[in-house]
Amino acid sequence: MSDGLYHRYEFTFIVPLLTASREAVVADGFDARLHDHAGIQLLTVVTEGMRCATAGMSLVDQLVSEGVRPTRTHPDLVTRQDIADRAGVTRQAVGQWVRGVRQRGTPFPTPFNTVSGGIWLWGDVYAWLRSRGYGRDTGLLYPTLDEHVRIDRHIVMNHR
Incomplete structure (x- = not known):
């Protein structure tokens, strides 16, 4: 850059x-x-x-x-497990974000689709993660x- x-x-x-x-x-x-x-x-x-x-x-x-x-x-659609893997957190932590148990003041992105417990667009999730200091910064935006x-x-x- x-x-x-x-x-x-x-x-x-x-x-x-x-x-x-x-x-x-x-x-x-x-x-x-x-x-x-x-x-x-x-x-x-x-x-x-x-x-x-x-x-x-x-x-x-x-x-x-x-x-x-x-x-x-x-x-790039991701499941809760994909999010956990990419963010370096547990699947349980992602579940808490999704349910609003953690990070209440900053709601988790809305699922792209609710099939099989929800799938999310990686770009929306990545922006949310970056704004909260989670995940590995790849230097890329989505x-x-x-x-x-x-x-x-x-x-x-x-x-x-």
């Missing part, structure tokens, strides 16, 4: 299968990794910017200009639900 205004953000996009030449462009031109997850090709890219949503939209524009057309963002929505809208409105 060049100064306090810029942050590093990590985004994951669903992308169509890339040709070998497009894979080379991604490998050479971006801080990215391409991986296959259950038949879906995911592209994870790290970029810098002042604000997450604008950095993500700019990244989409750069990818499209290189012939890589993201379909949409891919939210999109919140609102930022995912804004970036996905940009993809639909400008690149379909």
